[in-house]
Amino acid sequence: MITHGSRRKKSNGEIIALACKIETHHLNQYPIIHAGFLEIASPQIPESIKQCIDDRATSIVLLPYFLNSGRHVIEDTPAFINETQKNFPNVPITVTSHIGGSTEMINLLIKTVNDVKDID
Amino acid sequence: MITHGSRRKKSNGEIIALACKIETHHLNQYPIIHAGFLEIASPQIPESIKQCIDDRATSIVLLPYFLNSGRHVIEDTPAFINETQKNFPNVPITVTSHIGGSTEMINLLIKTVNDVKDID
Numbered sequence: 001m002i003t004h005g006s007r008r009k010k011s012n013g014e015i016i017a018l019a020c021k022i023e024t025h026h027l028n029q030y031p032i033i034h035a036g037f038l039e040i041a042s043p044q045i046p047e048s049i050k051q052c053i054d055d056r057a058t059s060i061v062l063l064p065y066f067l068n069s070g071r072h073v074i075e076d077t078p079a080f081i082n083e084t085q086k087n088f089p090n091v092p093i094t095v096t097s098h099i100g101g102s103t104e105m106i107n108l109l110i111k112t113v114n115d116v117k118d119i120d
Numbered sequence: 121m122i123t124h125g126s127r128r129k130k131s132n133g134e135i136i137a138l139a140c141k142i143e144t145h146h147l148n149q150y151p152i153i154h155a156g157f158l159e160i161a162s163p164q165i166p167e168s169i170k171q172c173i174d175d176r177a178t179s180i181v182l183l184p185y186f187l188n189s190g191r192h193v194i195e196d197t198p199a200f201i202n203e204t205q206k207n208f209p210n211v212p213i214t215v216t217s218h219i220g221g222s223t224e225m226i227n228l229l230i231k232t233v234n235d236v237k238d239i240d
Contacts, residue, residue: 001229003187011188014220021226030233061233067123067187067219068131094236099187100134102232106141109121112222113150113181116214 002045002080003065004072005037012041015065032057038072049084053091060093067100122165122200123185124192125157132161135185152177158192169204173211180213187220 001019006012019035032055036048043051052060062081064073081093099105121139126132139155152175156168163171172180182201184193201213219225 006188006190008188008190011190014188018220018226018229022229025226026230029230061236063229063233065187065229067185068126068128068134070126070128070131096232096236099228099232100138102228102235104228104231106138106145108219108222108224108228109138109142109183109185110146110149111224112216112219113183115222116181116216 001033001063001065002036002038002048002077005039005041005044007040012037038076045080046084049080049088049093053088057091060091062093062095064095064098066098069098069101073098121153121183121185122156122158122168122197125159125161125164127160132157158196165200166204169200169208169213173208177211180211182213182215184215184218186218189218189221193218 001015001022003015015035015037019033022030023033032052034043034048034051034055036043036045038045049060049062062077064077066073077095081095085093096102121135121142123135135155135157139153142150143153152172154163154168154171154175156163156165158165169180169182182197184197186193197215201215205213216222
């Protein structure tokens with residue numbers, strides 16, 4: 001799970017917490033989860049990929065936690081993958097859609113609004 | 121649906137497209153949808169709220185399309201609501217969780233990863 005990184009520590013903590021939550025609730029399906037930041041915060045993306053490999057991951061899926069298909073998604077992420085893949089040719093690295101481009105995002109938006117309407 | 125706004129036109133277009141998609145697919149449930157931007161892009165948030173009211177909305181739900189609970193979510197959004205609510209006291213405005221704070225976000229993350237794993 002990779003994202004931008006913020007000067008605001010609490011925002012970075014939210015990302016780490018979300019990664020931990022996936023690890024806790026989906027341990028059988030995805031036993032090794034690490035969050036990586038593009039800039040400002042640590043661990044940075046190459047380091048988080050290295051952590052997965054140190055934890056004996058045999059394949060890695062990168063999930064770009066970005067809302068838009070900006071430069072970080074279309075340029076920086078593939079560049080990170082290519083660079084890292086050279087160092088670890090035996091661990092295939094694939095990448096998902098950025099989260100904002102997920103086909104299910106529309107359902108999350110509707111559910112989020114419904115949650116408020118239910119409380120009203 | 122409110123978000124930051126980007127210098128990259130395509131990113132802003134993605135937000136408008138998502139709002140249109142909600143309007144098309146959930147017309148009965150939410151007949152009036154407008155996207156509003158905090159800065160850089162148009163329409164800006166107060167204008168998008170005004171558009172809802174011009175379209176005869178009787179209540180408004182604001183959905184902050186942000187991943188983190190940063191300043192834009194915890195300070196700017198309530199300030200916009202308070203300011204706008206003064207001008208339109210008869211149209212109640214409520215606000216949802218920011219999208220990154222939705223309880224369902226974890227499921228979207230898992231589904232997004234599963235989609236890639238299914239293709240492999």
